[in-house]
Amino acid sequence: MPRAVPPEPPLPATYHHGNLPNVLRAAAVEVILDKGLNGFSLREVARRAGVSHAAPGYHFGDVRGLLTAVAIEGFHTLHDELVRSGAGIDDPIERLKAIGRGYVRVAIEHPAHCDVMFRDDVLSADDPALADAGLAAYGVLEATVAAIADRYNADLPVQDVARLCWSTMQGLVELQSKFVSLDSMLSRTPTSFDEHVDRFTDLIINGLTHRQSGRSRIPR
Amino acid sequence: MPRAVPPEPPLPATYHHGNLPNVLRAAAVEVILDKGLNGFSLREVARRAGVSHAAPGYHFGDVRGLLTAVAIEGFHTLHDELVRSGAGIDDPIERLKAIGRGYVRVAIEHPAHCDVMFRDDVLSADDPALADAGLAAYGVLEATVAAIADRYNADLPVQDVARLCWSTMQGLVELQSKFVSLDSMLSRTPTSFDEHVDRFTDLIINGLTHRQSGRSRIPR
DNA sequence: GATTGATCGTGACGATGTCAAGATGTGCGC
DNA sequence: GCGCACATCTTGACATCGTCACGATCAATC
Numbered sequence: 001m002p003r004a005v006p007p008e009p010p011l012p013a014t015y016h017h018g019n020l021p022n023v024l025r026a027a028a029v030e031v032i033l034d035k036g037l038n039g040f041s042l043r044e045v046a047r048r049a050g051v052s053h054a055a056p057g058y059h060f061g062d063v064r065g066l067l068t069a070v071a072i073e074g075f076h077t078l079h080d081e082l083v084r085s086g087a088g089i090d091d092p093i094e095r096l097k098a099i100g101r102g103y104v105r106v107a108i109e110h111p112a113h114c115d116v117m118f119r120d121d122v123l124s125a126d127d128p129a130l131a132d133a134g135l136a137a138y139g140v141l142e143a144t145v146a147a148i149a150d151r152y153n154a155d156l157p158v159q160d161v162a163r164l165c166w167s168t169m170q171g172l173v174e175l176q177s178k179f180v181s182l183d184s185m186l187s188r189t190p191t192s193f194d195e196h197v198d199r200f201t202d203l204i205i206n207g208l209t210h211r212q213s214g215r216s217r218i219p220r
Numbered sequence: 221m222p223r224a225v226p227p228e229p230p231l232p233a234t235y236h237h238g239n240l241p242n243v244l245r246a247a248a249v250e251v252i253l254d255k256g257l258n259g260f261s262l263r264e265v266a267r268r269a270g271v272s273h274a275a276p277g278y279h280f281g282d283v284r285g286l287l288t289a290v291a292i293e294g295f296h297t298l299h300d301e302l303v304r305s306g307a308g309i310d311d312p313i314e315r316l317k318a319i320g321r322g323y324v325r326v327a328i329e330h331p332a333h334c335d336v337m338f339r340d341d342v343l344s345a346d347d348p349a350l351a352d353a354g355l356a357a358y359g360v361l362e363a364t365v366a367a368i369a370d371r372y373n374a375d376l377p378v379q380d381v382a383r384l385c386w387s388t389m390q391g392l393v394e395l396q397s398k399f400v401s402l403d404s405m406l407s408r409t410p411t412s413f414d415e416h417v418d419r420f421t422d423l424i425i426n427g428l429t430h431r432q433s434g435r436s437r438i439p440r
Numbered sequence: 441g442a443t444t445g446a447t448c449g450t451g452a453c454g455a456t457g458t459c460a461a462g463a464t465g466t467g468c469g470c
Numbered sequence: 471g472c473g474c475a476c477a478t479c480t481t482g483a484c485a486t487c488g489t490c491a492c493g494a495t496c497a498a499t500c
Contacts, residue, residue: 020478038341041456052480057458059478118394121258121335131401138402159408160419163399164388167420171391172383174338179383181351182358188379199380200387204424240447261487272449277489279447442500449494456487463480470472 021059023049025069032070032112037122042066067116068123068130074113075133078106082140092147097201099144100169104197107173114173141166168200241279243269245289252290252332257342262286287336288343288350294326294333295353301326302360312367317421319364320389324413327393334393361386384424392416 017023027048031040042063043053060066085102089095107114116123123130142162149156176193183190191199247268251260262283263273280286305322309315327334336343343350362382369376396413403410411419 018478036341042458043456053456054458054481055479063457115341118398120397121256125397131405134398135402135405157419157423160416161423163392163395163416164420164423167391167395168384168388169391170395171387171389174394175383175387175390177340177345178338178354181345182355185351185355196380196383199377200384203377203381203384238447262489263487273487274450274489275448283488444499445497447494447496450492451490452492453490454488456485458484460483461481463478465478466476468473468475470474 020049020051020055021069024051024056024059024066025073028066028070029112032115037115037119040067062124064122064124068127070113071116071123072127072130072133074106074110074117075130075137077110077113078103078117079133079137079140081106082137086140086144092144092151093205096144096148096165096205097198099141100165100197100201101194103169104173104193108193118170138162138166164204165201168204169197172196172200240269240271240275241289244271244276244279244286245293248286248290249332252335257335257339260287282344284342284344288347290333291337291343292347292350292353294330294337295350295357297330297333298323298326298337299353299357299360302357306360306364312364312371313425316364316368316385316425317418319361320385320417320421321414323389324393324417328413338390358382358386385421388420388424389417392420 024045027045028040030048031044035044040063042056045066046053046056049055056066060069081102082099085098085105086095089098117134142158145156145162145165146158148161149158172193176196179196180190244265247265248260250268251264255264260283262276265286266273266275269275276283276286280289301322302319305318305325306315309318337354362378365376365382365385366378368381369378392413396416399416400410
């Protein structure tokens, strides 16, 4: 769990305890986890952090400010995880698959962050730090696609493919709940998150007018 | 604009004016459009409809109830538009492309509905009417993919491909704003919604390890 | 024409976001 | 060592919101 919370000094617990922003951010994540983004409230965050109801407002200005901080943290985590997932894998196609699985791993392990990261309506979307963090994570993906173009197909529209991959993963994250309810409604055996990722990446890479490669799972 | 609002009787405007639910639903859409899903409130809806602040609660029980009604209406519209988009197109692959463009057309023309349709946290996700409406829309997509399998590739995993397409379109809808800001940040010429759809469907259909077919646009 | 039920309004309560003003520590110059 | 400016946090207040109970109003039916 890299960079979940910046290295925390032993918490002086004084009046001005110095790292309230970090504590509040962590508390916000827990509130989102417990009550959902809908039941989220600054006052609840303040209660869990053991401070007054207006303390969050001082540090983050706004409810959007706090959620934006959570989103930025999420993008940093995503970036680190994508880099980590692709490290040491030579074949760029395999690296792309690994990155895809890294994406959903972040979505699974940090659901609170992911609930916020793309919800421009609840966060201050014009925050440059937010844009930077998102751009950095996207850069990892685009670089991998560029490597695929280098090795396999120079005509590959790198930008389009990268966006396709991102859109697909993002849509999957959002629709996964619908898919499981759809599976249960049609009494099919439910398809897991990871399985969806593998099948999607296979489909994208092989193209659906050509013969499928048969759900090859990537060896860990 | 099929089934935007059920055929409206001339509005008696009396005390019990009979179709308040429809009026409230339309008002809710306008509030979402104006203030965003974040600034949405039942009282604002009531104000626009010219009724008391508790009237929405009577008909929809909950704020979730009203938003769920909007989402159901959105899924109906989506279903109708998907059917309409694919009608008369023989080649199922071309039909799939047309459906993809129908999807984003709905997203563009009914942004308020689409803001709500997949946000399970703000609506009562266990409403069977909601599930039915979503399933009906999805059925159009799956049927088209099944037609592709029939004609081109019997081994095609229909369910997976259908979900891939849906995920991709849904992700695109959600990320489009990020893409344009990304374009402007890198000072590229912005890519339109429709262009994204065409490129994505081309990429999915052709597969990214094979030669691209060069952004063929479908003649209308 | 009275009654029953659906429909809608009124009033109230607790909770929330946000602001202003005050309280409380911290660090810096001297 | 001391006072002062500042950052940090609390307190209090206000408008708004969702939701509930209760009352008012209308429509249809017997």
